Structure formats: structure tokens, C-alpha cells
Amino acid sequence: MKKMINLTVNNRDYSLPVIPGETLAALLRQRLHLTGTKIGCDEAECGACTVLVDGEAILSCVYPAVRADGKTVITVEGLAEQIKGAYKLHPIQEAFVEHGAVQCGFCIPGQIMTAFALLKRNPDPLIEEVRFALKDTLCRCGSYPMIEKAVLAAARTLRTGEPLRLPEIQESIHHKAMIGHKHLRPDAVEKVTGKAIFTDDLHFDGMLFAAVRRAMIPHGILKHLDTSEAQNLEGVHAVLTAEDIPGEQNHGLVISDWPALIGVGQRVRYVGDAIAIVAAETPEIAKQAVSLIEAEFELLPVISNPVHALEPDVPQIHESGNLLKHIKVRKGDVEQGFADADIVLEDIFYTQTTDHAFMEPECSIAVPKDDDRLEIYVGSQIPYQDRNQVARVLGWDEKRVRIVGQKMGGGFGGKEDIAGQIHAAMLANVTKRPVKLLYDRHESLVAHPKRHATQIKVKIGAKKDGRIVAVETELFGDTGAYASLGEKVMTRATTHSAGPYDVPFVKGDCYAMYTNNPPAGAFRGFGVTQSVFAIESMIDMLAEKLKMDPIHLRKMNALHVGSITNTGQELTDSVGLLECLERVEKEIHKNASNPFTSKVDPEKPHFVRAWGIAAAYKNTGLGGGAPDFSHAEIELYKDGSFEIRSSAAELGQGLVTVMQMIASEELSVPADQVRVRVMDTDLTPDGGPTTASRQTYITGNASRLATLKLRGMIEEFLGDKYDFAASQIEFIEGKVIAKGQSWTFAEIAKEMLADGQKPIALYRYEAPQTQPLGTGGNMHFAYSYGVQAAEVEVNTNTGEVAVLKVISANDVGMAINPLGLQGQVEGGVMMGLGHALTEEFIVEEGHVITDRLARYRIPGIMLTPEITSIIVEHPAADGPYGAKGVGEISSIPTTPAITNAIYNAVGVRIHKTPVDQELIAKALWEH
Amino acid sequence: MTLWQEYLQPTSLSEAIQDLKSAPDPVLLVAGGTDVLLELKQGHLSPVHTLIDLSNIPELCAVEERGDTFFIGAAVPINRLMSHPGVIKHAQALVDACHMMAGPQVRNTATLGGNVAHALPAADGTITLLALDAQVQIASSAGLRMIPFSELFLGPGKSSLDKKTEIITGFFLPLNKPGQASCFKRIMRPQGVALPILNCAVWIHREDDSIHDVRIAVGPGGPKPFRATNAEKFLTGKQKQGENLAEAVRELIAQAQFRTSPLRATADYRKHVVSGVFSETFEEAWKRAA
Numbered sequence A: 001m002k003k004m005i006n007l008t009v010n011n012r013d014y015s016l017p018v019i020p021g022e023t024l025a026a027l028l029r030q031r032l033h034l035t036g037t038k039i040g041c042d043e044a045e046c047g048a049c050t051v052l053v054d055g056e057a058i059l060s061c062v063y064p065a066v067r068a069d070g071k072t073v074i075t076v077e078g079l080a081e082q083i084k085g086a087y088k089l090h091p092i093q094e095a096f097v098e099h100g101a102v103q104c105g106f107c108i109p110g111q112i113m114t115a116f117a118l119l120k121r122n123p124d125p126l127i128e129e130v131r132f133a134l135k136d137t138l139c140r141c142g143s144y145p146m147i148e149k150a151v152l153a154a155a156r157t158l159r160t161g162e163p164l165r166l167p168e169i170q171e172s173i174h175h176k177a178m179i180g181h182k183h184l185r186p187d188a189v190e191k192v193t194g195k196a197i198f199t200d201d202l203h204f205d206g207m208l209f210a211a212v213r214r215a216m217i218p219h220g221i222l223k224h225l226d227t228s229e230a231q232n233l234e235g236v237h238a239v240l241t242a243e244d245i246p247g248e249q250n251h252g253l254v255i256s257d258w259p260a261l262i263g264v265g266q267r268v269r270y271v272g273d274a275i276a277i278v279a280a281e282t283p284e285i286a287k288q289a290v291s292l293i294e295a296e297f298e299l300l301p302v303i304s305n306p307v308h309a310l311e312p313d314v315p316q317i318h319e320s321g322n323l324l325k326h327i328k329v330r331k332g333d334v335e336q337g338f339a340d341a342d343i344v345l346e347d348i349f350y351t352q353t354t355d356h357a358f359m360e361p362e363c364s365i366a367v368p369k370d371d372d373r374l375e376i377y378v379g380s381q382i383p384y385q386d387r388n389q390v391a392r393v394l395g396w397d398e399k400r401v402r403i404v405g406q407k408m409g410g411g412f413g414g415k416e417d418i419a420g421q422i423h424a425a426m427l428a429n430v431t432k433r434p435v436k437l438l439y440d441r442h443e444s445l446v447a448h449p450k451r452h453a454t455q456i457k458v459k460i461g462a463k464k465d466g467r468i469v470a471v472e473t474e475l476f477g478d479t480g481a482y483a484s485l486g487e488k489v490m491t492r493a494t495t496h497s498a499g500p501y502d503v504p505f506v507k508g509d510c511y512a513m514y515t516n517n518p519p520a521g522a523f524r525g526f527g528v529t530q531s532v533f534a535i536e537s538m539i540d541m542l543a544e545k546l547k548m549d550p551i552h553l554r555k556m557n558a559l560h561v562g563s564i565t566n567t568g569q570e571l572t573d574s575v576g577l578l579e580c581l582e583r584v585e586k587e588i589h590k591n592a593s594n595p596f597t598s599k600v601d602p603e604k605p606h607f608v609r610a611w612g613i614a615a616a617y618k619n620t621g622l623g624g625g626a627p628d629f630s631h632a633e634i635e636l637y638k639d640g641s642f643e644i645r646s647s648a649a650e651l652g653q654g655l656v657t658v659m660q661m662i663a664s665e666e667l668s669v670p671a672d673q674v675r676v677r678v679m680d681t682d683l684t685p686d687g688g689p690t691t692a693s694r695q696t697y698i699t700g701n702a703s704r705l706a707t708l709k710l711r712g713m714i715e716e717f718l719g720d721k722y723d724f725a726a727s728q729i730e731f732i733e734g735k736v737i738a739k740g741q742s743w744t745f746a747e748i749a750k751e752m753l754a755d756g757q758k759p760i761a762l763y764r765y766e767a768p769q770t771q772p773l774g775t776g777g778n779m780h781f782a783y784s785y786g787v788q789a790a791e792v793e794v795n796t797n798t799g800e801v802a803v804l805k806v807i808s809a810n811d812v813g814m815a816i817n818p819l820g821l822q823g824q825v826e827g828g829v830m831m832g833l834g835h836a837l838t839e840e841f842i843v844e845e846g847h848v849i850t851d852r853l854a855r856y857r858i859p860g861i862m863l864t865p866e867i868t869s870i871i872v873e874h875p876a877a878d879g880p881y882g883a884k885g886v887g888e889i890s891s892i893p894t895t896p897a898i899t900n901a902i903y904n905a906v907g908v909r910i911h912k913t914p915v916d917q918e919l920i921a922k923a924l925w926e927h
Numbered sequence B: 001m002t003l004w005q006e007y008l009q010p011t012s013l014s015e016a017i018q019d020l021k022s023a024p025d026p027v028l029l030v031a032g033g034t035d036v037l038l039e040l041k042q043g044h045l046s047p048v049h050t051l052i053d054l055s056n057i058p059e060l061c062a063v064e065e066r067g068d069t070f071f072i073g074a075a076v077p078i079n080r081l082m083s084h085p086g087v088i089k090h091a092q093a094l095v096d097a098c099h100m101m102a103g104p105q106v107r108n109t110a111t112l113g114g115n116v117a118h119a120l121p122a123a124d125g126t127i128t129l130l131a132l133d134a135q136v137q138i139a140s141s142a143g144l145r146m147i148p149f150s151e152l153f154l155g156p157g158k159s160s161l162d163k164k165t166e167i168i169t170g171f172f173l174p175l176n177k178p179g180q181a182s183c184f185k186r187i188m189r190p191q192g193v194a195l196p197i198l199n200c201a202v203w204i205h206r207e208d209d210s211i212h213d214v215r216i217a218v219g220p221g222g223p224k225p226f227r228a229t230n231a232e233k234f235l236t237g238k239q240k241q242g243e244n245l246a247e248a249v250r251e252l253i254a255q256a257q258f259r260t261s262p263l264r265a266t267a268d269y270r271k272h273v274v275s276g277v278f279s280e281t282f283e284e285a286w287k288r289a290a
């Protein structure tokens, strides 16, 4: 057997001893520290680990390292040339940056390497060939359309030597100097070169590796726990159980109901519940130790669905019972509404559990510091909440904990709850060594909160002319074993369950139920994804019954300025729904006449096509009376550069870009003069949670107002010192000018500092006051509106569904960065399409069936439809430059647009997501 | 929990056979590793002492005409088969199947040998080779032996191969003659595992408008890779007509043992869609044979 591996990596020769069982990915990442090669699944499903071996793209996570002996390897780090410290990007890398193909960036090295291998083999690929090559390289941010265009543009440049073709991006109709124009992400270059560091890429001296022993039974009492064998295993430094928790046992975002560890005699509520944690010299030893921990349980009956959970005489999962919350929405007397109706329809819909499947699995590293503090490196959507939850379990003052937020390979709501932060912290505290807890894909799928599965009953009453007079809904939401954000999510589901319509009488009842399934929490769309499927299906059913055009029916009932929402809020501005409907209508008619009737393909008579449409709205911000604030701080440095700071999270969605643009707009300085720092509880002020599409609005406002405050300070300083009125001072092209005199920012910083003034401004922005549900008034300070139309093709033999085209119109108030917006819109469609067609997180009797990426399918590039994005801009009075949220609305109407199109094509109504092709086929053959 | 201790890379068949005999147990062969490594990582296989890599053995990497047969080495990566002129000429169905299997990164290492040795009743390569009437060549210290393809399978996941001593070297296919052609198609489900709901390979020898000879394989049509011999018999010598094809489908359904696979497809669905998949595959092969 070989003792050494001799290989060439990125033009450098290495000779390394063979390590048994090592994969090429491990060799590259751990021994050569080439961490650009990412591990998204470790099971040959995602393509993130793609590298070239002797010119061919392979998956390094399933490639034995010894096999690379004598071979030449190229990783993403090997593409760019470094010339005098600056990068000269490879044209593929440059194209990814320029086309906005980079969002969270985690999949990008794999995309680039796969594309690189393609273009070596085929310098002039067709679009189909690009798709075929990237078929199994997944991007959860859904950047596929941009990736495709980037690869084609790069191919052309490589072939012809001509400059890269740039994308055509429509600027905002309300644009300013910088705001509203295409702007590249400040982190794009490091993401395409593999230099971007995510948590698992970090290494600390003396670092130990953690693993978690999970109950793997859905419901029971832990009777007996024996960790002695694990303790005795060589290389194990600590094995901790519930008895070792120094502070509070529970954590939780709203309700503290989730034990960090379940103790002997206590209740296990889902398979992912932790019963012991281990820190060891290597991840392998930690895993082995976990397998040596013996546990015995008294099994209890499993509550596997929310309807069952509410029945009398079933076991109660929490002391408070199985009902997390009964949520009520009331607007007038709904019975009166139904009595007035000419037509009443009723039906029931089901939506599945889904997983965020962010490409980067969860990772936390806790590092003990000399001053009795602990630093935690983690990609988290809510750093300050992490700090609080970790500190509570440790029994510490929260100031002793510092969360150092890392780049996130996607979050989508799935990185709001605690994952490994507390466990890593406990182990680091005991071992006094840095401890890394990395979930593999399997653990990620089993453990973290999902999207709520729902059952939604809708009753709708309308007049003959199409006016909707009453809507009654009843929802059951499966919040799983712990509350997480369940109450909030199901509240949104309920308040939005009558759709974006002006309905005089509404009644909604929702039962958010505990079950023994994995917990459910925040997930892009936040409950509205579910209820919009139900109501928008009903609206189409109503249109059919009334023989009305489905767009016309929606236009007739659409919310508009002056409407009163279901929760009693008068909409006073920024309601772009009608315009969304009109513009989508116009766009569809460019494509087809009679779009909502089925068309048979004359060449292939068993292929039938039709369009479908759906509309939605979604709140921006927390609302419901919750204080909604963010802090931003901006500082001017002696070299004339600025740093703007907030703990708000960048998960790939582009907040950092927005903050940079705002500061540079308000100061009239080039963007590269502004650095952005986020997600650090020591160095950045609290930006609140990154959820509810709130950051552009809230932290955007905080950033703008902090910048204006600093600007004011500068004006005042110069005014005082040189005797100008503030109105005489102008900020122009990176300089400050007054009465013919001009200063650079470096000069101003020095003068201010010399004068004892720190050029630093902190602003706390508080969003307009909102009211709790049930009290009337403004439940939210802004809403975004969206309409999507989808064209599908159904194979009437097999029931297979292909989505060919999607038109997506979104009223986002104002498009601060149109390039970033494009990514959010297209990615939103892809996520919505996954929800409609491919994704189903299956749990049977509390046991997770879809515990590998191979079983949980997220859409790949082959499923990408042609997406047309229409930006509608009805400015929100208090939004920064009129902007409001976009992150969620862009993915909400996709599912019903697709299922309505299926109905229009073949007459099969989908009551349950994801679409089951077998069900369609069966309905057709039984017909 | 190191997944393997030793990784051997023999460069000749005899060396591999010797390694298989002498290496410390447990021993496993690995070709592309796209199945084996996952099974080891996910605990479906216990860690082994030795992995024997077959990718450097010239005999297993050959693709060439040999006399009146076409030989495809067991360890040739799938992607090489897709563009190989000989495969395109003699085994079009295999080109179709290779195009559909996995993505390019997996295809750059995955092999037909690995696809077949797994003995799944619906592996795409397996179903195709069955319709192409492959002979399997197996090597051991006793020498080389050749068996008809279908004799390789005993049941789901079970092959007649002696894992302790035997290695598949490759597959021998009849050369394609004028009037002969093949095709492969499959139906997937967008959710869940990437195993086909139904796949189908058809080889035909056509003489003008009549079916001189035909072979039909469908997966999963039983515990072992399934050949629709009754339908084949029925069609042989018949005109290519709608009624005849419809009757062939009835024969096929009667002979096959379609099952319900939980979370994937019901037996009813398979019985329903097989007709369309078969006729599309047949039509395409027919066109190619013109």
C-alpha cells in the first residue's frame, strides 16, 4: 500500500502521508487549508465540493484522497491569478460577480468549478448544455438564471477575448445617485475566489470537536443514561448531560420550552432532542463516543399530527397542553356575510413540512477567552438572541458571551433558533478549549425547525358579480415538539388567510399545535406560503364557478389604498397590488391568448399547457405590537474611510450591500470607501432579528439615519470651526465643500479627532408603532404585494408537471439594489417551485424519513423556468427611500400559481402540496 | 470510526484478484465509489479494512470491438461511454441511459460495473444491458468465465457474484447490424430518492415494417431485473401496429410483478405508465433502426 500521496494542487506539488479513510475534500480543506471547496451534504448530492482531477469535475466528498496520487487537482482557489496582491479574476469568476449570481456564496465554488470543467471541454455551449452540466450542482438561493447567463457570458469572453457582456438590469424609477442602480455585492469577489470564510472554515489552536447524542425516539421518558464508556474512550475530553447544565435548562426564542439537554426522568419530545454531548480530539472520536452512550427510554404514544393533538384524551406533550395557541381573526359577523352571498364554496387544503436546506449546514465554534468570557463563532440570524440564550443556559451575565457572526450559507429562517451554540459553549466552558460543533446534513435535517405543515379549511362567499363578501378559515398548524416561532408563524398564516382582498366579513381560527414531530419555526414566507395556497386555490375555484376571468376577479377584490384589512387596519399608502395584477396580465397576454385554457401540443398530444395566476401580500417587520427597532452605527476613520455597523444578519440576501449603498449615497462617497460590519455582539449594535423581511426597512432606516446624524455632526463641526451655515456645506464626490473650500474625509477625521470629537454616530431606529392582533388598528407598518403567473406543461400519461415560464411582479416600494432584488425574485420563485413540486419533509410516527439530501429534493437548474421579473414601486411612507420587504413576497404566490395552472391545463385540482404526479395521472385515467 | 484502513490500487487484473484473496478482511471492491462510499459513510456498510480500487486496471477500462462482439470494461467511467463512438454505434440505449444517470461529476467516476454489481432491479445501466443481451465476464483466480447477463441476479441487492473472489471485468454486447437499434427511457418523480419509478430499454431488429426480433427490459418489474419475454415472443415476426404494441403491453403487465414502493409509486401507477414509456421507447428505437 502507498504511504505517501504525491499530487499537484493549483500548480503546487505536495507530498503528504496517507491517512486511512480520508477523502479528497478532507485533504484539501484540513491539510492544505483550501477551504474554498465546500461541504454541503457529504453524500454526493449537492456538488458544492466539486474540484477538477486531471481536468474532470468530480465530487471530492466521495473521492478517496489516495486516489488523487499522481494527479493534478484544481480547486476554486486555483482559478484567479494574483497580480501584485490584487486578484485578476478568471472570466467565469468575473461573470458570476457581474451577473449577480453570487448570493450566500456557499454553492458558488462548486458552480464555478463545474462550469470551468464544462467550458474546457465545450467552449461554446448551448444553454441546454450549461444546464445539463450544472444539473446536480445545487443552489438554494436559486441563482440559477443568473448562473446560466454568467456561464454563457464567460464562455463568450473566453472564446473571443472580448470584454464580458453585462446583464441588463432595470434601474429603479425612484433612483438616486447610487440607490436604485445596479450595485455589486462587496463580498462577491471573495466568494468567487474561495477566500470567503464560513464558520466551518475556521480553525483554532487546540480545537476539539463535538458531537450530540440525540434521543432518536419521538416521545418517551429518558429512564437511564450511561456515559461511562464514552468518558473512557481515548481522546474524549468531556461528556456532558443535563446534570451539567450550570444555568437554566431551557432555551427558546419566544417561549423557553426547549431543553438544551433532556435529563433522566424527563420527557423526550422529538427524535432530535439532545441527551448528551461530547467533545473529543477528532470528529471521528466524538462520533464514536456518542455511539457508546447507552440510553433507555419508556416509550410514549406518538402525537404525529396537529388535528390529532387537539383531540380530547390524547397525551399532553407540554405541561401547558398540546395547544400552543388558538389564534383568532374577526372582522364583522361572518354569518351575516355568508347570508348576503349568492354563492358559497368550501374546501380543505393541506401543505407539507419543508426544510430550509440551506447549503451550509449549521456550525458553531465556542472559544474560551482569558477574561472569563466566551466567544461563539456562528452563522446566526439573531446574534443578540443567541447571546442571551447561551448566557441563560450557562447561568452567566450575557455580557460574558460574544457572538461573532460568520458568513452564512443561506438561512431562510432556519438559522433563527439555537442549533449548536449552547452545546459548543457548554463544552468549551468545561474543557477550556475551543470546541467546534458541525452538523452533517443528516443531523441538520433531523434537528432544526422546519416549515409548519398545515391543514386549512376555507369557506368563501361571493356575490354573483364576483365581489367577495365573506371568508372563513380554520387552520391547524403543526409546530412540532417546541414552540420556536410557531405562534408568530401561524398568526401570519391566519391573518393573511383571506388573501390580499378587501373582504367585509372575515373569521379565522387557527390552532397552533405541539406534536412529536421536529419543531417548526420561521421559514421564508412565514405561514403565508401555506395559507396563500389555500385561499388562492379557492379564488380560482370561485372564478370558475362564476365564469369569470381569474385576474378580473382578483382585480375587483384587490386591496387598495383605503381598504381595511382583515385585522382592521386601514391601508393608507403603498398598495401596489392592482398594478402587479395589471402588469402580469399584460405580460401573459404577450405570451398567449386565452392563457387560462388548456392547449394541446399538436406534436405530442399528451402534453398540455396552461397558465395559472395567484396573488399575495406579506407584512414587513414584526408587527403585532412587538417593539421593532434596530441600531446602526457609523464611524469615520483617519484614512477617510467609513465603517457602518449593525448586528443585523447577512445570510446571502444582500443586506450588507444595502447598508453600504445607503451610507455611500448619504455621504456622496464611493462605495468602496464604506466598510460594513455586521453580526458581532461586541462590535456592532443590536439590529434585531433578521426575519419578517424587515432588515432593508428597519436596519436600512437605522443606517440612513445614523449616516445623516454623522453628516450633521460633520456639518456642525465645520460650521462651528469655519463659521459656515450648515446649508452652505455640500457633500460632493467624496469631498466636503463650503464656499470654495474643500476637505477630504481624511482631513475632516483628523481635524475632528484633534478637536476631541469622535466622528461616530449611533442611531436607534424604531419602526412605527403597531397593534396586537384583535385590538384593531395597525397590526403592521407596511406590506409588500406580489402576483405570479406560471405556465405549466402536464404530461397527461404520467402526470409529470414542468413549469415553463413564471412572471413575477412584486411591489417592493423601491428597488434599492435592482441586481440584488433580481436575485431575491428569481430565488423566491425557485423556492416556491420547490414547495409546489419537489419538496416534502416526511415524518412517519415522529421518525424522519427524509433524513438525507438524496431523499429531500430541492430544485436544481434543470427545473428552472424562464422567469420574468416586474418591479412595481409604490413607495412606503416610512421605508428607506420608500423601500419595504422583498425577501418573502417573492416566493409566496408561486405554489398556487403553479397548481392553478395545473387545474387550467388538465382539470385536476391540487389540494395537497407537493403536487403528486401520480394523483394527477390517476385522476386523468379514471376520468 | 475510520471507514477504511487500507486502500489498494492494483494495476492489473491478476494483482486485483490476488489482493482480493490476500488483503485483510473485510475487503470491498470499489470502482467509482459513488455507491460504496456513501454506504460506508451512512453506516449501511460497516467500516472495512481494505478497499480495492478497480479504476487503474487496463482490462477493466477498455471499450472496443472484439471479434463479433463489443466489449465495455466494468470500470469505465459513465461519461466516457456517453461520447464513445463504438457505444454510440452499438449500444444507443446505453448512451441514453448514461445521459440520464446522476450529474456530470458523479458520471466522471461512476461505472457500469458498480451499477450492475449492486443488483438493483431498476438500475439504469442494468436494465439497458439486459435489453442489449449482454454477456458478463467474471474473473477469479480460477480464470475467466462468461455468463448471460440475467444470471447475475438472484434478488434485490443480491448477485450471484462471489464477493470474496470474483470481479466483473466487463460486458460483451452483440455488434449492431443494419436494421437494429435500441433506446432507453425512464420516468422519475420530482420528490424523494433518485431511483426511477419506471425505466425501460428496448432493442429491436426491424425489417421494413415488421419486427424481426425484439428485446424489452423494464425496471422495477420484479425482484430481479425483468425482461418481458412474453411480450417479446408475441411481437416477434409481427407488423409494427398499434394493436400489436397494445397487446405486447398487456403481455408485459401480465408477466411483470409491479409492486408498490412506499413513497415512490404504487403498482397501479406503474401499470398505467408502462404503456406510454414502452411505446415511446419502442417508437424511438424503431425510428433509429430505419
Ligand SMILES: Cc1cc2nc3c(=O)[nH]c(=O)nc-3n(C[C@H](O)[C@H](O)[C@H](O)COP(=O)(O)OP(=O)(O)OC[C@H]3O[C@@H](n4cnc5c(N)ncnc54)[C@H](O)[C@@H]3O)c2cc1C
Pocket (backbone or CB within 6 Å): A043, A044, A045, A136, B028, B029, B030, B031, B032, B033, B034, B035, B036, B037, B054, B074, B075, B100, B101, B102, B103, B106, B109, B110, B111, B112, B113, B114, B115, B116, B117, B118, B122, B123, B124, B125, B161, B166, B167, B168, B169, B194
Ligand atoms: C447523485 C447520484 C445520482 C445517481 N443517479 C443514478 C441514476 O440515475 N441511475 C442509476 O442507475 N444509478 C444512479 N446512482 C447510483 C450509482 O452511482 C450508480 O449505480 C453507479 O453506476 C455506481 O457505480 P460505481 O462505480 O460508483 O460503484 P461503486 O460504488 O464503486 O460500487 C458499487 C458496488 O459494486 C461493486 N463493484 C463495483 N465494481 C465492481 C466490479 N467490477 N466487479 C464486482 N463488483 C464491483 C462494489 O464492490 C460495490 O458493492 C446515483 C448515485 C448518486 C450518488
Ligand code: FES
Pocket (backbone or CB within 6 Å): A038, A039, A040, A041, A042, A043, A044, A045, A046, A047, A048, A049, A050, A059, A060, A061, A062
Ligand atoms: S458535499 Fe460533496 S456533493 Fe455535497
Ligand code: FES
Pocket (backbone or CB within 6 Å): A101, A102, A103, A104, A105, A106, A107, A108, A138, A139, A140, A141, A142, A143, A359, A409, A410, A652
Ligand atoms: S448562492 Fe447558491 S446556495 Fe446561496
